[in-house]
Amino acid sequence: MNKLSILEKTMISLILSTIILVVLIPLLFFLSTAFSNATEMTVFPKSLFAKRNVTVKVVPQDDGKYEILYDYGKGEGYTSIITTSSGEKLEKHFQRQYGLMINGDKLLSIFSITRDEGPKEFTFKKDLFYNFKEFFKVVPNAKSALKNSIIVAALTILISLTLGSMAGYAIARYRFTGRKGINITLLIVRMFPTVGLSVPMAVILIKMGLFDTMIGLALLYSIPNIALTSWITSSIFVGINKNLEEASLIFGANRLQTFWHITLPLAFPAMAASSMYSFLTAWNDTISALILTNKNQTLSLVVYKAIGSSSSGIQYAAAGSIVLIIPALVFTMIIRKYIGQMWGGVKL
Amino acid sequence: MSKRIRFPKQAIPYMLLAPVFLYYVIFWLYPVISGVKEVFTGMDGSFSLTQNFKLIFHSDLFSKSVWDTASFAFFSVVLEYLIALLLAILLTIPFVGSKALMFIAMIPMSLTPTATAILWKTGLLKDGWLNTILLFIHLTKEPITFMNVEGLDAVRMLIFIDAWTVTPSVMIILIAGLQGLQNDQKEAAYLFGASKWQIFHDIILPALKPSITTSIIIRMIAAIQVWAISVMVLGYSTAPFLVERVAFYIEAIPGVETSKKLAYTYSFLTSVIVFLATVFYLRITKKEEEQSI
Numbered sequence: 001m002n003k004l005s006i007l008e009k010t011m012i013s014l015i016l017s018t019i020i021l022v023v024l025i026p027l028l029f030f031l032s033t034a035f036s037n038a039t040e041m042t043v044f045p046k047s048l049f050a051k052r053n054v055t056v057k058v059v060p061q062d063d064g065k066y067e068i069l070y071d072y073g074k075g076e077g078y079t080s081i082i083t084t085s086s087g088e089k090l091e092k093h094f095q096r097q098y099g100l101m102i103n104g105d106k107l108l109s110i111f112s113i114t115r116d117e118g119p120k121e122f123t124f125k126k127d128l129f130y131n132f133k134e135f136f137k138v139v140p141n142a143k144s145a146l147k148n149s150i151i152v153a154a155l156t157i158l159i160s161l162t163l164g165s166m167a168g169y170a171i172a173r174y175r176f177t178g179r180k181g182i183n184i185t186l187l188i189v190r191m192f193p194t195v196g197l198s199v200p201m202a203v204i205l206i207k208m209g210l211f212d213t214m215i216g217l218a219l220l221y222s223i224p225n226i227a228l229t230s231w232i233t234s235s236i237f238v239g240i241n242k243n244l245e246e247a248s249l250i251f252g253a254n255r256l257q258t259f260w261h262i263t264l265p266l267a268f269p270a271m272a273a274s275s276m277y278s279f280l281t282a283w284n285d286t287i288s289a290l291i292l293t294n295k296n297q298t299l300s301l302v303v304y305k306a307i308g309s310s311s312s313g314i315q316y317a318a319a320g321s322i323v324l325i326i327p328a329l330v331f332t333m334i335i336r337k338y339i340g341q342m343w344g345g346v347k348l
Numbered sequence: 349m350s351k352r353i354r355f356p357k358q359a360i361p362y363m364l365l366a367p368v369f370l371y372y373v374i375f376w377l378y379p380v381i382s383g384v385k386e387v388f389t390g391m392d393g394s395f396s397l398t399q400n401f402k403l404i405f406h407s408d409l410f411s412k413s414v415w416d417t418a419s420f421a422f423f424s425v426v427l428e429y430l431i432a433l434l435l436a437i438l439l440t441i442p443f444v445g446s447k448a449l450m451f452i453a454m455i456p457m458s459l460t461p462t463a464t465a466i467l468w469k470t471g472l473l474k475d476g477w478l479n480t481i482l483l484f485i486h487l488t489k490e491p492i493t494f495m496n497v498e499g500l501d502a503v504r505m506l507i508f509i510d511a512w513t514v515t516p517s518v519m520i521i522l523i524a525g526l527q528g529l530q531n532d533q534k535e536a537a538y539l540f541g542a543s544k545w546q547i548f549h550d551i552i553l554p555a556l557k558p559s560i561t562t563s564i565i566i567r568m569i570a571a572i573q574v575w576a577i578s579v580m581v582l583g584y585s586t587a588p589f590l591v592e593r594v595a596f597y598i599e600a601i602p603g604v605e606t607s608k609k610l611a612y613t614y615s616f617l618t619s620v621i622v623f624l625a626t627v628f629y630l631r632i633t634k635k636e637e638e639q640s641i
Contacts, residue, residue, distance in 0.1 A: 008441070015438055016449060023452055023516055029477035030467040044475035044491070045483060167368045174361035182365065184630065189376055191626040193573050195591050196619030197376065199598075199611050200383035204375075223376055226368055284460045286576050287591060291598055304462045307469065307580050314470055321463035332458035333451065343521050343563040 034131055034318040037099035041315055043072055054098040054126055056081075058111045059119040066111050068093070099130035131319035138316055139306045141297060146323070148214055149299040153282040155218035156225060160278040161271060163222070164229025169263075171230060172237035190227040194220060198291040205292060212294040220292060221282045229274040232338065236270035237263070273338050276331040283328055299324055383619075386612040391605060403606065404613045413588035413614075416503050420589065421571040424510045425564055432515050433560075436522035437552065446523075453516035465580035468509050472581060495582070502587035506578055514567065525559035526552065565629040569622050590618045 028048050033041075035050035057069040057078050065085040069078035082093050087104025094100040094107065102124070114120050127133075136142045167186075171179060201220055202211060210216035240263060248258040264271075282298075289301040297305070303324055306317045332339070390396035404410055439446075456464070471478040472494040479491040497505055529552065537547050575591040584596050593614045597607035 012439065012441065012443055015435065016443070016445070019435065019516065019519075020449065020452055022512070023456060025481065026467060026471060026477070026512065027455065029480075030470060033470045033477075042475070045480040046475070046477045163368045163371055166364045170361040170364035176358065176361045179361075185372075187630065188623070188626055189372060191569060191622060191629075192376070192380075193569075193591075193615075193619050193622045195573060195594055196383065196615045196622075197379045199594065199615045200379040200386065201375070203382065204379060219375055223372070226371065230368070284462075286462055287573075287595060290595060300460055300462050303460075303466065304576060304580060307466055314466070314473075317466050318470060321460070321466045324460045325458075325463045328460045328463075329455065329458045333454065336454055339517075340521060340524055343559070343566060 030318060031322070033315055034322045035128060036315050037097065037126065037130065038315070039070065039072075039097045043074075050126075052126055052128070053123050054100060055121055055123045056098075057119060057121050058114050060111075060114040066090075066108075066114070070097075094124075098124070099127055099134075100124050101127060101130070131315050132323065135306075135316040135320040135323075138313070139302060139320065141295075142299070142302050142306075142320065145297050145299045145302040148296055149283055152214040152217045152221065152298060153279045155214060156221040156282040157275045157278045159218060159222040160225035160229045161275055164226040164274065165233045165267070165271060167226070167230035168233030169237050169259075172234040186227040186230060190224045190231070192224070194224065194285070194288050195291075197223065198288040201288075202292055211292065212296050214296065217289060217292055217298070218282065220288055221278070221285065225274070225278040225281055228277055229271075232274045232277075233267060233270050236267045240266045273335045276335045277338070280328060280331055283324075380619075383612060383616060386609070387616045391609065400609050400613045404610055404617075407610055409585060409588040409593070413590055413593050416587055417572060417574070417589045420503055420507060420510075420574055421568050424507045424514070424571055425567055427507065428511050428515045428518055428567070429560065429564060431511070432518035432522055433556075435515075435519045436526055437548070439519075439523055440526045440529075450520050453520050455516075456513045457517040459513075461576050462580065464509070464513055465577045468577070469581050472505075497582070498586060502578075502582055506574070506581070506587055509577060509581070510571070510574070518563065518567070521559060521563055522556060525556050529555040561632050562629070565625060565632070569625050569629075572621055572625070573618065590614055590621075594618070 025048070029046060032046070032048060032050040037054070039054075040047075040051060055071070057071070059067040059069065061067055061083060063085070065083050067083040068081050068090075070081050071078050081097070082089070084090060084093075085108075087108045089104070090107045091102065091104030094102055110122065136146075167182075170176075171182065197220060201216075205211040205213075205216040205219075208216075210219070244262055244266075245258050248262050249255070253261070284300060285298075286300050286304050289298045290304075293301070299320070303317060303320045306320060307314065387400055388395060388397060390399040439449075459467070470476055474491050474493050474495070476494075478494065479488070482488045482492065494505065533551050534547055537551055542550070573591050574589050575595055578587045578589055578592050579595060584592070584600055588596075591614075594611050597611040597614070601607045
């Protein structure tokens with residue numbers, strides 16, 4: 001019964017490859033967008049991988065100008081793009097259209113060879129990270145937004161971890177009246193939509209002078225995460241062998257020392273996992289940042305605003321999203337075990 | 349020498365919980381109460397049970413946003429779980445590369461929502477990658493203009509995007525849930541002459557029920573709060589949702605007293621709906637706990 005028939009095997013491989021293609025192809029195209037220059041963006045059909053080089057054909061003109069031609073790959077061959085003798089214009093064109101940062105005079109001297117040898121193709125290596133640099137240059141306060149996002153995530157981790165693990169320890173280790181009620185309250189707080197809190201929170205933060213600050217934002221992001229941290233850590237504190245703690249107490253350590261040297265190291269994985277959750281809340285949110293900030297935006301909000309209603313320059317926004325995606329992706333993969341538990345009580 | 353203060357042992361848990369308690373009173377309970385107060389205070393500052401609700405009922409796109417949110421939450425979850433369940437059942441047999449599949453399948457949901465929106469926006473442009481694929485596999489002869497969609501089509505498109513984001517992860521959760529299922533049970537059922545449908549209905553589905561119900565409710569709660577993808581792909585007001593309206597009144601028409609009231613009332617409504625879903629979730633998980641004991 002365990003042996004699979006050829007039919008079953010074929011079917012499984014078919015399903016598997018379909019799933020993988022459906023997930024990966026959009027991601028690959030997106031990655032390609034983030035590395036495409038303006039000229040590639042106008043090409044249709046799109047290619048799955050961005051080009052690594054740019055090739056132009058240069059035809060010298062009698063009046064000292066150069067005609068630049070580009071092959072869009074549509075089978076029409078080279079199309080004339082620009083005819084000029086100005087180094088400045090060339091430099092601008094190469095930067096804007098191909099994402100190449102080459103000095104105009106240098107371009108002129110490179111192309112001067114065509115005066116002797118006739119029309120010629122030139123291939124330049126693309127600056128792969130051009131869109132990324134451009135994103136941080138073109139989009140206002142993208143740099144400070146990146147800094148803000150890191151700060152607000154760190155603050156959220158700090159608040160949630162301190163308060164949450166204290167609560168988690170209490171819930172795990174002590175039997176006291178109202179324990180069940182606390183568990184339910186924590187769950188309700190955790191599920192409560194942050195958008196419902198953000199609007200009235202704006203008024204409170206203005207009163208406290210914390211509107212448009214990262215602390216104000218972190219105070220909001222910590223609300224679900226304190227509850228989540230206490231939930232995750234309490235399940236770990238329950239599992240930590242009490243005998244170890246008792247032994248430490250017998251050997252003369254006080255409660256704080258025992259907690260610091262014995263319990264905390266053992267609970268570290270759970271704390272790391274809940275920290276990553278806190279990070280993700282702060283890093284991924286847009287709606288609360290939209291409501292609670294004005295000038296001090298976070299990266300996610302800046303990326304949201306960068307796209308606007310037009311689609312020109314979308315490759316820069318795509319590059320910005322890649323910056324946004326990488327930490328989120330890495331942390332989610334690390335804590336996927338907890339995601340499984342939270343979602344469906346399964347081990348992944 | 350200072351005298352060491354000794355706390356009664358019963359006080360320790362309360363002391364540990366006190367900071368959290370204080371935090372939640374200031375930053376959760378207080379905003380919630382002041383939010384509710386705003387909702388039941390009229391423009392002139394006096395108490396009014398219905399004034400803001402009348403305002404919201406008569407505002408543009410109110411019923412559409414409620415309807416869109418409901419249909420988005422319902423149909424996206426149904427679609428995602430049907431596909432995921434089907435795939436999970438087909439893939440429960442151990443196969444080479446299941447770890448790699450798990451990793452790949454988890455990627456879409458790990459992306460920051462704004463990034464997912466840009467990913468799909470680059471795809472849905474007329475000269476975007478989706479048309480490239482559709483032309484390549486001969487599903488269409490002419491590039492389709494996706495960005496002009498309106499009404500139900502817009503919601504349908506967003507459901508489709510959400511399905512791409514969520515279904516693979518749900519599938520992984522369900523596969524993990526199915527692996528906990530004992531194979532002997534299935535084999536015994538086979539021996540006693542159960543049909544495939546009976547095995548599915550009487551053995552697989554009950555085994556999956558706990559992981560399905562929990563995750564469906566969590567997923568629904570997230571789906572009710574959809575907004576960024578709608579605004580980023582289609583712009584405001586094309587596919588209005590509850591939270592999309594909150595963002596609209598804050599970002600697009602800020603500083604007006606009515607839009608402030610509308611934002612409060614919309615976020616209040618969203619919170620009430622999510623709260624009810626949470627209570628429902630609590631009741632179900634409680635029932636399951638009782639059953640398993």
